[in-house]
Amino acid sequence: MLRQFSLGTLGITVGGILTIMGFVAYAADYATLNLVGFFYGIPLLLGGFALKANELKPVPFTEPPTPSVLALREQQATNTQKEIRRDITQYSYGQDAHLDKALSFLGLSPTDEERPLITGFRETEINGAYALILEFDSPMIPIDIWEQKLDKMTKFFGPGVEVKVTQTAEDELELTLISTCK
Structure with missing residues (x-):
């Protein structure tokens, strides 16, 4: 079932949401959410792009x-x-x-x-x-x-x-x- 949908698209979507959330949290001075966005969002986003390129x-x-x-x-x-x-x-x-x-x-x-x-x-x-x-x-x-x-x-x-x-x-x-x- 895991391969019935695109993991690249999933990585880009979740990583994009977390990254945007990190930038918004940075602008609003929420340090914890900022870290979540940067430490999880950006790697997920990059991983999603890598998977999408090799899909x-x-x-x-x-x-x-x-x-x-x-x-x-x-x-x-x-x-x-x-x-x-x-x-x-x-x-x-x-x-x-x-x-x-x-x-x-x-x-x-x-x-x-x-x-x-x-x-x-x-x-x-x-x-x-x-x-x-x-x-x-x-x-x-x-x-x-x-x-x-x-x-x-x-x-x-x-x-x-x-x-x-x-x-x-x-x-x-x-x-x-x-x-x-x-």
Whole structure:
């Protein structure tokens, strides 16, 4: 729950309030409130700015899941699918992109400039199975390289997951993780 909102925004808000309170207390000659504002407000404000500068926002749904898909997720989703979904739907700090380490391990991110970026995701049902579909903007890594990595991706995201790659536009593709745990 802690990562469902921006810690940077929280730090900036609380730090800003305490800092302003410290300046007002200084002007009104309230020494105790002045110290609270300066000793707690300014560090919180600076910490909030630092977090905000290094913040990775959650990936948006491109299509909200239906109640039947939510029930299917509860029944069939693998631990890997749950972990990926949890990772991409929360604020993150200290990462360059969502799933950056996984993409590097799979050989799909040789450099930061070439790394595919997740632009959205959706959950659906495919032949009675729960599927998590990750939508990527991949201008530097063509579909044929993704297809060459299918076996490695199946082993990486498995067991219990079938992996498919589909090109949807010139530089866009979808990575589909289908649960085989029916």
